[in-house]
Amino acid sequence: MSQNPNSITLITSAPPNLFQWVAEYDSGTIYTQYGGPNRQFKDLTKFSDEDRLEKLHLIRLIDGKENEFSTDMRPCFTVDLMNGTFSINGESVNENRPQGVNFNGSKFRPIYHRRVRGGVGLTGGRSYAPLVKFYWLGWQATVDGKNYQRIIQYDVPNDEWLFKEKR
Amino acid sequence: MATVATVTIAESNGATPTITNSVTNLNMGSVDAVNLAFASNPIVAANNGFEKWVRIYLSATGTSNKIDNFQIWVTPAPSVTGITYFGNVTDTGPGGTGQSFVQPTTANSTVATIAMPTSDPGANNLAPSAGLGTAGSFSEYCVLQVRSTASSPPGNLPQKTFHFQYDEQ
Numbered sequence: 001m002s003q004n005p006n007s008i009t010l011i012t013s014a015p016p017n018l019f020q021w022v023a024e025y026d027s028g029t030i031y032t033q034y035g036g037p038n039r040q041f042k043d044l045t046k047f048s049d050e051d052r053l054e055k056l057h058l059i060r061l062i063d064g065k066e067n068e069f070s071t072d073m074r075p076c077f078t079v080d081l082m083n084g085t086f087s088i089n090g091e092s093v094n095e096n097r098p099q100g101v102n103f104n105g106s107k108f109r110p111i112y113h114r115r116v117r118g119g120v121g122l123t124g125g126r127s128y129a130p131l132v133k134f135y136w137l138g139w140q141a142t143v144d145g146k147n148y149q150r151i152i153q154y155d156v157p158n159d160e161w162l163f164k165e166k167r
Numbered sequence: 168m169a170t171v172a173t174v175t176i177a178e179s180n181g182a183t184p185t186i187t188n189s190v191t192n193l194n195m196g197s198v199d200a201v202n203l204a205f206a207s208n209p210i211v212a213a214n215n216g217f218e219k220w221v222r223i224y225l226s227a228t229g230t231s232n233k234i235d236n237f238q239i240w241v242t243p244a245p246s247v248t249g250i251t252y253f254g255n256v257t258d259t260g261p262g263g264t265g266q267s268f269v270q271p272t273t274a275n276s277t278v279a280t281i282a283m284p285t286s287d288p289g290a291n292n293l294a295p296s297a298g299l300g301t302a303g304s305f306s307e308y309c310v311l312q313v314r315s316t317a318s319s320p321p322g323n324l325p326q327k328t329f330h331f332q333y334d335e336q
Contacts, residue, residue, distance in 0.1 A: 017171050033230050041336060042232045113336040115236075120176050121192045122241060122252075123313070124205065125326035130174060133332075 015116050015130040018156060019058040019076065021137075026082075027051045041112060055080050056110045058137050058154075077137050077152055077161075081108040084139055086152060088161065095150040095163055101143055108139040111151055132156050136164070172231040172335050177224035177305060182270045188224050193329050195219060195313045199271045212249075213317040218271040218279060223306035223331055225299040235298025236291045236334040237261070237306055241327055244285040249316035250324065254283035256309055260292030263307030279312040287332070298333075 020033040023044050029051060033039055044053055058077040078087045084103060086093050097103065118130035138151030149166035175189035178201045187201040195216035196208030210216045223237055241252055255278050256262030266278065284292065294307035313324070 015171065039230050040228070040232055041230065113334050115332065115334050116172075116174070116234075117330060117332040118174070118176075119328040119330045120190060121194065122311075122327040122329045123324040124192075124194060125328040127192065127328070 015118075015132050017061060018132060019060055019135060021112055022057040022059050023053055024055040024057065025051050026054045044110065053081055053110065055082075056112065056137065058112075058135060077135075077154065079108075079110065079137055079139055079152070081110055081139060084108045084141065084150065086138075086150070088152070093163075096165065097150075098148065098167055101148070103141060103143060103148075106141040106143055108141050111136060111138040111140055111149065138164075140166075171229045172234055173226040173229065174234060174331075174333060175224050175226055176329070176331060177222045179220045179222075179268055179308075180271065184220070184268055184270070188226065190221070193219055193221065193311070195311070197273070210313070210315060212315050212319045212321065214315060215273045215275065216313040217273050218276050219311040220268060220271060221309050221311065221329075223293065223299075223333065225302060225304050227302050228300065232336045233298045233300035234333040234335050235296070236332075237293040237298075238288050238291060238330075238332040239293050239309055240284040240286055240288055240330050241311075242285055242330065243325070243327065246325060247319065249319035251314050252283045252327070253279040253312045253314060254281060254309060255279050256284065256292045257281060258284040258286075258288035258292060259290060260288070261294035261296045261307070262292055263309055264294040266308045266310070268308065275314070276310060276312045278308075279310040283311065287330075 023031040056079050060076045076089060086095050113136050114132050115134040116130045117133050119128045121127040133156055135154040136151050140147055140149040151164045152161055153164050154161045177186055177188045178190045179186050180199050180201055191202050194203040194205040196203045196205045197210050198208045199217040225234060245252055253276060293309055
């Protein structure tokens with residue numbers, strides 16, 4: 001009993017990113033994922049309450065290279081954390097708020113993550129380098145002790161998006 | 168240039184153990200070694216392959232806060248008479264919690280005792296559930312073993328892939 005000799009060498013590297021996140025503050029400050037060294041998503045919460053995170057965008061990269069953010073650019077996905085609304089390519093989309101829930105005065109907290117999948121050959125099977133499967137961008141808010149979430153899920157292989165919700 | 172997280176599969180071998188942070192394959196065979204050239208190390212029918220002690224390894228965090236929601240599975244499902252792939256995780260979890268390393272053996276594994284999931288489990292099935300947020304950190308151990316019987320036919324085993332998946336924030 002032996003295994004197929006035609007194993008494939010796994011390429012180990014960080015999976016290519018399709019988007020960079022861009023944070024826009026009400027002071028006009030722009031903070032981008034690739035705008036400097038050691039940028040991390042958790043840094044978005046380090047700004048003071050006086051300089052509130054207003055919008056979070058996912059900007060599509062071009063040929064794997066970072067785009068500089070400009071107000072003339074139409075981000076692919078945007079969540080407005082002042083009112084919880086969404087836009088895709090500059091056009092508003094309905095996130096289907098639950099009826100009877102008052103979000104006025106609520107604090108919309110940003111949600112962002114992506115799902116990555118890789119594979120290693122077992123018994124000579126196929127190996128494949130890690131690839132991004134999904135991106136998620138949205139918000140969560142607490143109203144009357146209950147946690148609500150609205151998230152755009154972008155399916156990378158199928159180039160499709162849909163809303164996911166909690167409550 | 169800032170980058171996203173770099174994640175690989177690490178394997179532990181020997182008694183100490185010797186840790187290889189990034190393997191190129193998980194080929195199973197008749198020796199306890201990483202990146203096996205299995206043609207040179209075939210498993211005789213009615214015997215087991217050496218256990219494979221593997222972990223998800225966060226090599227670099229890049230711009231990410233952490234990685235979590237680890238999910239692992241093997242495809243396709245077993246199809247050869249007398250061949251079974253055992254592991255220590257199911258399609259619910261997280262498995263591997265608190266599992267300390269034990270030198271790999273060809274005896275029936277006391278750790279890899281359940282059939283490996285053969286499809287995306289859909290939920291975290293490898294510990295830690297809190298994820299990893301520090302460069303140079305590891306998940307808990309996933310232990311694998313292939314077992315054969317006297318009725319197992321000679322020749323190559325069907326090709327399989329060990330899939331790993333995580334969410335990056």
